[in-house]
Amino acid sequence: MSIEGWDVTALGTGRVLPVVTAPEPVLSRVGEPVDPTDPQVVALAADLVATMAVSPGCVGLAAPQVGVGVQLFVVNVTDHPKAATVHGVFVLANAVIVEASRWRPGREGCMSVPDLTGDVKRAGRIVVTGELPGSGRKVTITTDAFEARALQHEIDHCNGLLFLDKVSGAHAIYQRKVYL
Amino acid sequence: MTDVHGAELAVTVIGPDRTGIVADVAEALATLGANLTDSTMTRLRGHFAMTLICTAPASATEVEHALLPLSADGQLLVTVRDVGGDEAAHNGGLPYLLSVHGADRLGIVAAVTRVVAEAGGNVTDLSTRLVGPLYLLVAEVDLPEGVPGELAKRLAHVAEELGVEVNLRPAGADVL
Numbered sequence: 001m002s003i004e005g006w007d008v009t010a011l012g013t014g015r016v017l018p019v020v021t022a023p024e025p026v027l028s029r030v031g032e033p034v035d036p037t038d039p040q041v042v043a044l045a046a047d048l049v050a051t052m053a054v055s056p057g058c059v060g061l062a063a064p065q066v067g068v069g070v071q072l073f074v075v076n077v078t079d080h081p082k083a084a085t086v087h088g089v090f091v092l093a094n095a096v097i098v099e100a101s102r103w104r105p106g107r108e109g110c111m112s113v114p115d116l117t118g119d120v121k122r123a124g125r126i127v128v129t130g131e132l133p134g135s136g137r138k139v140t141i142t143t144d145a146f147e148a149r150a151l152q153h154e155i156d157h158c159n160g161l162l163f164l165d166k167v168s169g170a171h172a173i174y175q176r177k178v179y180l
Numbered sequence: 181m182t183d184v185h186g187a188e189l190a191v192t193v194i195g196p197d198r199t200g201i202v203a204d205v206a207e208a209l210a211t212l213g214a215n216l217t218d219s220t221m222t223r224l225r226g227h228f229a230m231t232l233i234c235t236a237p238a239s240a241t242e243v244e245h246a247l248l249p250l251s252a253d254g255q256l257l258v259t260v261r262d263v264g265g266d267e268a269a270h271n272g273g274l275p276y277l278l279s280v281h282g283a284d285r286l287g288i289v290a291a292v293t294r295v296v297a298e299a300g301g302n303v304t305d306l307s308t309r310l311v312g313p314l315y316l317l318v319a320e321v322d323l324p325e326g327v328p329g330e331l332a333k334r335l336a337h338v339a340e341e342l343g344v345e346v347n348l349r350p351a352g353a354d355v356l
Contacts, residue, residue, distance in 0.1 A: 022314045023283040028345045115311035164281045165347040170305035170318045 001087055003132070003139055008089045010134055014046030016054050017066040019111045022162060026064050027112055031071040031158040036093040036131040041072060045091040045133035048074040058111060060150040062157030065112050071095065072133070073154035077147045082106075084145035092130030092139075095155050099127035106149060108163050109176060119172040120163050122149045186237040189214070190263045191247070195256035197228040205230060208246050213237050233263065273302060273322030277351040278335070282344030284315035291338050292317065292346070299331040300324045315344070320351060 020026060034041045044063060052061040052074050059080060062073035076089040102124035109117040126148045128141045143151065153163065167173055193205055202221055209216055219232030236243055244260040251258045280292055293303060296319075306319040323331065332348045339346035 021312075022281060023344075028282075113314070115314075116309065116316070161347075162281070162345075164316055164318075165279050165345065166349075167277075167279060167318055169277065169351070170307045170320045173307065173309060173316065173318055175309070175311075 001085060003087055003090050003141065005135065005137065006090055006132055006139075008049060008091070011042055011046040011049060011091070014043070014048065014050030017047050017051050019051065019055070019061070019065050020067050021112050021114060022164070024067070024112070026067055026069045027157070027162060028160045029064070029069045030160045031062075031064055031069050033094045034070045034072055035136070036133045037136040041070075041093065042133045044068060044070070044072060045074070045093075048072065048091060049089060052076060055111060059146075060154045061111070062154045064157050064160070071158040073158060075147065075150045075154055077150050080146050082146035082149075085143045085147055087141060087143065087147065090141075091133050092128070092141075093133055095128050095130030095151070095158065097123075097126055097128055097152065097155060098140075099125075100152075101125050102144075105168055107174070108149065108153060110153070110163055112157075113162060113164060115176050116164070117174045117176050118163050118167040119169070120166045121168055122152045124148055126151060128155070186235055187239060188233060188235050188263050189240055189243055190261050191230070191232050191234060191243070192259045193230040193247075193250070193256055194227055195251075197223050197226055198255075201228050201250075201256070202230070204250055205247065208250065209234055209236070209243070212243060212246050214243060273300075273324050274328070275304075275351040276301075276321050276323050276328060277349050278317070278319040278321055279347040280315075280317040280339065280344055282315060282339075282342065283313055284310055285342065288315055288342055288344060289317060291342060292335065293319075295334050295338050296321055296331065299327050299334065301327065301331065 048061050052058045059077045060075040063070045071094045074091045077083040078086055100123035103121050104124045105119050105121045107117050107119050125144045128151055131138050214234040214236035216232055216234045221230045240260045240262045247258045250256050302322045304320050309316045335346045
């Protein structure tokens with residue numbers, strides 16, 4: 001499945017940016033909405049794609065993670081064993097979850113919290129609206145399983161939230177043992 | 181009756197981690213006929229820490245004596261005390277989860293849990309982690325009805341003073 005009219009190569013070649021880690025304050029600030037047609041936003045979208053591509057095991061990256069407090073993120077769960085519906089590599093600006101159901105626990109990590117993982121309950125089926133960088137076209141994405149989890153994690157980043165803010169119990173945090 | 185439901189004892193064991201601590205303690209207790217009930221056993225920055233309750237047909241002194249070989253090399257600290265058989269008081273509050281994270285500094289746990297206590301909240305489980313510069317606290321708290329809204333405001337105030345992030349949310353379990 002792909003998003004109609006979306007071509008990631010149209011963003012151009014991005015730069016690989018350093019990823020910031022908690023407790024960096026930008027990770028806890030609500031991101032500013034962006035104009036998805038702004039060339040600077042398109043360039044940042046390309047940077048997110050490039051930075052995710054060189055990060056092993058990375059299935060999503062939000063602008064606050066590269067130190068920019070705005071509502072923009074990339075997701076790519078292609079070939080992930082936990083994925084069902086897959087939309088490939090895509091970047092969304094100003095994304096909002098409009099429907100969420102089938103809540104399930106699952107363990108997740110984050111490049112910005114490199115030493116810990118945690119159990120977080122996420123919706124297994126969601127409907128998200130957002131805007132595509134470049135065209136600015138508004139899209140509605142319906143997805144499930146791991147792509148839904150990745151989207152919720154990235155949208156949380158855009159709202160200044162980490163998985164640490166949502167862990168399911170006092171013993172639901174784990175020292176990370178395997179680094180991809 | 182053979183008193184398998186005898187004295188309720190609290191046992192703590194802490195020391196540098198090595199293989200076999202749990203087996204050694206559990207074996208010593210089993211040999212005495214002590215029944216291990218609730219426990220937490222975990223590694224804290226290279227130290228292995230056990231806290232457990234057992235019911236034993238033996239006194240605290242006898243159990244302590246049976247565990248003496250464990251602390252013989254001076255590495256493990258073992259304590260045993262009689263805690264009576266009373267069930268823990270349950271304040272009947274609503275279960276909430278509290279996350280706090282930010283740059284490590286002195287007094288985060290003290291300041292946050294004081295605010296919870298002042299609101300009549302009872303911490304039922306809590307763990308903290310220090311990884312690099314990041315300090316994380318996750319607590320399960322029982323809160324009296326009507327308290328969460330005001331507590332969230334007070335926590336936000338304390339968090340701002342400490343320069344940390346705080347998140348208080350209901351921990352309602354789904355009963356299936």
